[in-house]
């Protein structure tokens with residue numbers, strides 16, 4: 001199997017080197033670009049399997065790169081992991097809305113970076129065969145879209161249609177963070193009228209019904225929610 005190819009777009013030499021070293025040591029093939037324009041050209045020349053994207057870049061910034069890549073069908077499928085600074089919550093939410101897959105906040109440990117990269121690559125492999133009728137299981141939790149039912153062991157968990165869609169959306173992509181707008185969009189189904197537009201209220205209700213498995217739905221402070229990995 002060929003090595004997964006990662007492109008790092010990062011202007012700070014120290015961070016670029018740590019990323020490159022950590023990923024190469026784990027067997028990834030790594031290419032680097034030091035500014036936004038060079039990064040975009042590198043993607044167009046040879047599409048990487050995953051892009052590590054700094055947000056604060058000279059020239060074209062990270063969010064703009066993300067917007068351009070996700071808006072172009074030939075590059076939209078490339079997973080993007082944003083490299084973010086502390087206090088970047090608003091930009092993280094924007095980036096996720098633009099289609100970025102995940103983010104690593106600075107300062108990060110090399111171990112954390114490698115774990116996030118592996119998780120995103122795994123998810124993007126899985127997403128190719130994605131099927132909304134797939135039964136999702138996590139420990140004793142079973143989400144069955146065909147029957148529109150959720151079980152904890154043998155016990156059925158009675159969710160509303162909106163709660164079901166939110167849980168299915170989160171659980172279908174464990175570890176991925178969704179902001180409230182994305183969760184709301186997922187909650188609006190063909191036969192669902194969302195009367196209460198507060199995602200937090202739905203999440204609270206889902207957690208309550210999950211009882212001691214409530215921790216499966218994690219809060220990501222300042223950003224949104226994710227299902228435990």
Ligand code: CA
Nearest residue numbers: 011054056057
């Ligand atoms: Ca930077």
